[in-house]
Amino acid sequence: MPSNHYDIIVIGSGPGGASLAHRLAPTGKRILMLERGDYLPRSLVNLDAKSVFVDAIYQTKDTWFGANGEAFHPGLHYFVGGNSKVYGAALFRMRERDFGALQHADGVSPAWPLGYDVFEPYYAEAERLFHVHGQRGEDPTEPWSSGPYPYPPVSNEPRIEELSANLTKEGLHPFHLPMGVLMDEKDGKVTPTSPCFRYDAFDGFPCPFNGKSDSQVMCVDPTIAAWPNFTLLTDAYVSKLETDASGRSVSQVHVTRDGQEERYAADIVVVACGALSSALLLLRSASDKHPKGLANGSDQVGRNYMRHNMSVLMALMKEPNPTVFQKTLAVSDFYFGAPDWDYPLGLIQMCGKTHAAQIRGEELPEWLEWLPKMPFERMAEHSMDFWLQSEDLPRPENRISYNGDRVVLDIHEGNLEAAARLKQKLRDLLNAIGAHPVLLGRGSTSARTSRSAAPPTRPARHDLAPIRRPPCSISIARRTSWTTSISRTRASSPPLAR
Numbered sequence: 001m002p003s004n005h006y007d008i009i010v011i012g013s014g015p016g017g018a019s020l021a022h023r024l025a026p027t028g029k030r031i032l033m034l035e036r037g038d039y040l041p042r043s044l045v046n047l048d049a050k051s052v053f054v055d056a057i058y059q060t061k062d063t064w065f066g067a068n069g070e071a072f073h074p075g076l077h078y079f080v081g082g083n084s085k086v087y088g089a090a091l092f093r094m095r096e097r098d099f100g101a102l103q104h105a106d107g108v109s110p111a112w113p114l115g116y117d118v119f120e121p122y123y124a125e126a127e128r129l130f131h132v133h134g135q136r137g138e139d140p141t142e143p144w145s146s147g148p149y150p151y152p153p154v155s156n157e158p159r160i161e162e163l164s165a166n167l168t169k170e171g172l173h174p175f176h177l178p179m180g181v182l183m184d185e186k187d188g189k190v191t192p193t194s195p196c197f198r199y200d201a202f203d204g205f206p207c208p209f210n211g212k213s214d215s216q217v218m219c220v221d222p223t224i225a226a227w228p229n230f231t232l233l234t235d236a237y238v239s240k241l242e243t244d245a246s247g248r249s250v251s252q253v254h255v256t257r258d259g260q261e262e263r264y265a266a267d268i269v270v271v272a273c274g275a276l277s278s279a280l281l282l283l284r285s286a287s288d289k290h291p292k293g294l295a296n297g298s299d300q301v302g303r304n305y306m307r308h309n310m311s312v313l314m315a316l317m318k319e320p321n322p323t324v325f326q327k328t329l330a331v332s333d334f335y336f337g338a339p340d341w342d343y344p345l346g347l348i349q350m351c352g353k354t355h356a357a358q359i360r361g362e363e364l365p366e367w368l369e370w371l372p373k374m375p376f377e378r379m380a381e382h383s384m385d386f387w388l389q390s391e392d393l394p395r396p397e398n399r400i401s402y403n404g405d406r407v408v409l410d411i412h413e414g415n416l417e418a419a420a421r422l423k424q425k426l427r428d429l430l431n432a433i434g435a436h437p438v439l440l441g442r443g444s445t446s447a448r449t450s451r452s453a454a455p456p457t458r459p460a461r462h463d464l465a466p467i468r469r470p471p472c473s474i475s476i477a478r479r480t481s482w483t484t485s486i487s488r489t490r491a492s493s494p495p496l497a498r
């Protein structure tokens with residue numbers, strides 16, 4: 001058998017492809033992983049907010065286009081480990097009801113063909129693989145599980161513990177955020193040998209200490225170390241899948257590596273390039289047998305693209321907030337609705353602490369130009385930062401496709417009222433607990449693109465960075481959230497912290 005023939009080829013080393021390869025390697029099958037990116041450099045620059053968020057040094061420079069012709073850089077990161085190199089590592093299971101038909105304000109989120117029960121054992125395995133810390137029984141919407149989280153919850157720092165107690169007094173059920181992080185704690189303190197040591201550059205930053213449970217650290221590296229039957233080729237861009245004469249099986253995988261064209265073949269070829277890039281690969285693989293692209297007889301490939309409607313809200317508090325590792329708490333009480341709203345609103349979670357460079361570098365609205373009176377460093381000192389995530393709905397017109405060589409991503413936003421109401425809930429809550437916050441919409445690359453770490457990975461909902469802006473990964477969705485937030489803040493907020 002030629003040496004370029006494998007039992008299995010896995011295209012893409014993100015959480016999807018890497019966890020699969022990790023699971024299959026012990027079978028002894030010859031497995032080839034093809035990854036278009038290289039290893040992300042381990043450098044202290046990875047802790048620098050300006051480099052990571054404002055200069056976006058790790059975001060792809062690919063240029064895509066909106067339906068109106070607007071050019072932007074997609075918020076994608078082509079590295080071993082895929083987007084998990086920069087993800088926030090909040091690793092939730094989808095709720096049982098998420099698998100059924102769920103009525104939202106703007107329409108129905110259709111039922112999955114399989115229920116939560118089928119996936120539960122895989123969630124459990126994925127939580128072990130990705131070293132998830134958490135506490136069962138706290139989150140009022142969590143689905144049933146076959147066992148406890150494999151690791152104890154990451155402890156709250158005092159200000160977050162205080163916030164948790166105050167939210168509880170308001171009748172909510174704050175809980176420890178399930179986190180994929182290599183953090184060992186004893187008596188609330190990080191142990192001297194723990195890879196993650198509670199630094200403030202976590203959410204959206206690639207970890208130079210390998211303390212984040214990304215798929216390079218948790219899956220690819222251990223598989224390479226343990227299994228000689230597993231081979232990883234980096235800088236290996238799969239340009240096309242070619243089928244045999246019958247059109248029924250993939251006969252050749254076309255790869256561009258170091259400027260050279262190469263061909264590989266396998267009994268099984270797994271496309272795990274992420275939701276957008278997987279669709280693009282299938283569309284690029286059009287042939288006489290498959291004129292609309294591979295596996296696209298239905299014309300559904302690339303359609304029904306879903307994101308979350310997300311926003312980062314920075315509450316400027318009266319008192320400084322000295323929290324370092326802030327991403328430890330979440331509130332799901334409004335996930336399926338609220339007393340004044342019958343439809344799902346979404347999830348509130350803490351996000352990484354805002355850095356001054358992020359506030360300065362991200363596009364602040366004009367009316368905030370007077371802000372130098374409160375320097376960005378002081379704003380960051382006083383900030384408490386929240387990540388709000390509401391659901392989007394599948395629509396066939398939301399679609400990634402090719403127009404000639406151009407990648408076109410057509411997005412029509414929807415279900416925005418849920419996002420706006422969730423924001424208002426947070427504002428009301430913070431006021432009720434006497435925090436007197438001023439909520440400022442803030443963009444960052446801490447853009448979650450799926451709410452589930454474990455299979456099934458929902459379609460990725462990547463952020464998009466229009467080229468005319470500083471090249472940080474601010475999404476069209478968040479641009480809307482941002483706009484919404486500006487107008488709300490304009491209408492109702494007092495200037496800064498009182």
Ligand SMILES: Cc1cc2nc3c(=O)[nH]c(=O)nc-3n(C[C@H](O)[C@H](O)[C@H](O)COP(=O)(O)OP(=O)(O)OC[C@H]3O[C@@H](n4cnc5c(N)ncnc54)[C@H](O)[C@@H]3O)c2cc1C
Nearest residue numbers: 012014015016036078082083087088089090238274447450
């Ligand atoms: C900033 C940010 C924060 C996030 N935070 C969270 C979070 O807190 N919790 C959560 O659950 N999710 C989060 N996500 C989403 C999560 O990262 C994704 O859902 C997850 O990475 C998807 O995994 P995947 O394997 O499907 O794809 P990806 O991670 O996108 O990996 C795909 C891989 O395929 C490679 N590839 C693409 N095309 C080709 C090709 N033609 N040839 C060869 N290789 C190719 C890419 O380089 C990449 O390595 C976040 C994402 C981002 C960007």
